[in-house]
Amino acid sequence: MRTHGNYAHHAAALLTGLGLPAGSTPDEVRARLKILTVSDAVSAITASGGLFVPVRQADPSKDDELRRHPIVDVERIGDSAPRPLPHANASHPLDGVRVLDLTRVIAGPVATRTLAFAGADVLRIDPPQRPEFAWQHLDTGHGKRTALLDIAAEAAQFKRLLDAADVIVLGYRPDGMSRLGLSPRQLSERHPHLVTAQLTAWPGRHSPRGFDSLVQAESGIAWLESPDGGETPGALPAQGLDHSAGYLLAAGIADALRRRGSEGGAWSVRTSLRRIAAELLGMPRPSRHGEIGDPPSDPATQTFEVGGQTITTVVPAVSWPGSPSHFAPPRVWGCDPPSW
Numbered sequence: 001m002r003t004h005g006n007y008a009h010h011a012a013a014l015l016t017g018l019g020l021p022a023g024s025t026p027d028e029v030r031a032r033l034k035i036l037t038v039s040d041a042v043s044a045i046t047a048s049g050g051l052f053v054p055v056r057q058a059d060p061s062k063d064d065e066l067r068r069h070p071i072v073d074v075e076r077i078g079d080s081a082p083r084p085l086p087h088a089n090a091s092h093p094l095d096g097v098r099v100l101d102l103t104r105v106i107a108g109p110v111a112t113r114t115l116a117f118a119g120a121d122v123l124r125i126d127p128p129q130r131p132e133f134a135w136q137h138l139d140t141g142h143g144k145r146t147a148l149l150d151i152a153a154e155a156a157q158f159k160r161l162l163d164a165a166d167v168i169v170l171g172y173r174p175d176g177m178s179r180l181g182l183s184p185r186q187l188s189e190r191h192p193h194l195v196t197a198q199l200t201a202w203p204g205r206h207s208p209r210g211f212d213s214l215v216q217a218e219s220g221i222a223w224l225e226s227p228d229g230g231e232t233p234g235a236l237p238a239q240g241l242d243h244s245a246g247y248l249l250a251a252g253i254a255d256a257l258r259r260r261g262s263e264g265g266a267w268s269v270r271t272s273l274r275r276i277a278a279e280l281l282g283m284p285r286p287s288r289h290g291e292i293g294d295p296p297s298d299p300a301t302q303t304f305e306v307g308g309q310t311i312t313t314v315v316p317a318v319s320w321p322g323s324p325s326h327f328a329p330p331r332v333w334g335c336d337p338p339s340w
Contacts, residue, residue, distance in 0.1 A: 001038055002217035002233075003029075004051040009130070010209075014052065017045035051209050055233045058220025058281055066203065066278035071271060072252035074259075077196075078188035078266030083166075085261055090322035092119025097257060098340060100125060100161055101144060102151075102182075103171030104132060105211065106239050107273065108199050109140035110246025112169050115253060116143030117316050117327060123161070125149050125338060132333050138311050142327035147338035152180060157338060162187070164340050167195045167253055173209055174200060188266035195256045197269040199249055204272075212239040212273060219277040224285075240280065241273040247318065248276070307332040 005011030015024050018032045018041075033041055038054045045052035086096025094115055101112040101124040109124075116122040122144040126132055129150070137146065151158040162168065168187065170177050177183055177198075184196040201210025216222050216235055225234035249271055256267035300315045306329060315326055 001033065001041060002053050002055055002214055002222070003045075004211050004214055006133075006211075007130075009049075010051055013048045013050035014045055017041075017048035017050045017052070019044075046208060049209075051211065051214060053210075053214045053218045055217040055222050056220055057223055060281075063219075063278040063281045066275055067282055069203070069275065071275060071279055072248050073268070073270045074252050074256050075268045075270075076259075076263070076265045077184055077268045078192040078194075080192035080264050080266060082262055082264040083193055083260055085257060087119075089119075090320075091324060093320075094254065094257070095119035097121065097166045098164060099123070100165045100168040103169055103199065105136065105171070106140060106242035107212070107245040107249070108169055108171030109137075110243055111197070111199065111249040111253070112144060113140050113142050113327070114247060114250035114316075114318060115167070115169075117318070117324065118250075118254070120167070121145075121340070123147060123336070123338070123340065125151065125158075125161075126334060127151070128334075134333055137333040138306060138309075138330045139313055141330035141333070142313070143329075144331070145336040146331055146333050147336045148334045149338040154338075161338065161340065162191055162194070165191075165194065166257065167197065169197045169199070169249070169253070171199050174198065174204075184268040184270075188268070192266045193260070195253060195260060195267045195269065197249055197253050197256075199245060200270075200272045202272055202274045210273065212242045215241055215273040215277050219274060219281065221277060221281065224281075241276045243317075244280075245271055245273055245276045302326050304329040306330055 003014055005014045012022065015022060018029065020028060020032060042052050042054065089095060097120040099112060099115050099120045099122045101122050103109050103112060112122050124144050124146045126148055127150055128148040149158060184198060187194055187196050201215055213235060222233035222235060225236055226232055227234045252269040256269050260267055301312050302315050304311045
């Protein structure tokens with residue numbers, strides 16, 4: 001079984017689902033799980049809003065079925081006049097494009113970081129009641145502005161942002177977005193010029209909560225990465241599903257903007273971590289693990305001063321003729337006003 005409690009509200013939901021009090025220790029969680037079946041534990045924890053999946057073996061037939069669908073699904077879902085890119089140029093092809101970023105953790109922020117690198121004006125919006133880890137934002141916040149806004153309580157202000165946006169990127173659960181009137185179809189009806197990008201853990205319009213590590217566990221990657229030949233599940237040495245999904249989603253958004261410029265319309269762009277996992281599982285791999293080498297002695301990094309701290313991050317993983325070679329600096333989380 002694989003749990004996830006990095007955020008305080010997810011840890012609290014995990015304990016609630018297990019019937020344990022706040023502040024319970026890992027040993028107490030372990031003892032409780034030992035007397036539950038996997039099925040009962042999954043039902044109880046997910047019902048409380050927690051994150052918990054069984055660690056499964058890879059299922060080639062399931063992966064084959066997933067690979068029958070596009071790795072990034074780009075679909076026209078509304079009608080409007082063509083809108084050419086405002087100030088496209090070789091170094092910053094998305095200059096002048098406004099992107100609302102409603103994502104967290106890694107995959108969604110990597111997508112919007114890539115759009116900002118290509119010149120887009122990215123405004124990340126976070127709920128004030130759910131603080132983000134400072135280090136996590138600084139690792140994916142390059143080139144973005146970052147603001148706090150309760151989009152349900154301050155709906156009028158959020159509508160003004162949407163009216164002027166070209167793209168909105170959604171990383172929260174689809175059901176939650178639908179309740180707020182923010183599904184791709186709902187958005188396209190009110191904003192027929194908008195490109196709506198949606199990233200989920202699992203495919204479908206009712207994907208439960210999930211993270212890279214959980215999808216690795218559920219898809220069979222964890223067993224393939226076993227450090228001891230299959231006795232103990234493992235994990236990829238990096239969040240490969242998150243980063244792959246982020247770059248692919250950014251590419252899908254760029255394609256939708258190009259098509260909107262020539263054809264018009266509102267567009268939906270979708271992918272999921274599980275779809276990315278199926279793609280990786282379908283690729284050739286060695287029959288046995290090789291040794292993981294030492295990191296390079298001079299990795300490609302850049303350093304920033306942000307909020308009185310020295311921050312070192314990697315340089316961009318993408319480039320094109322005339323592109324910049326480095327990211328613009330990240331900003332302190334939540335430091336900007338929620339406005340264009």
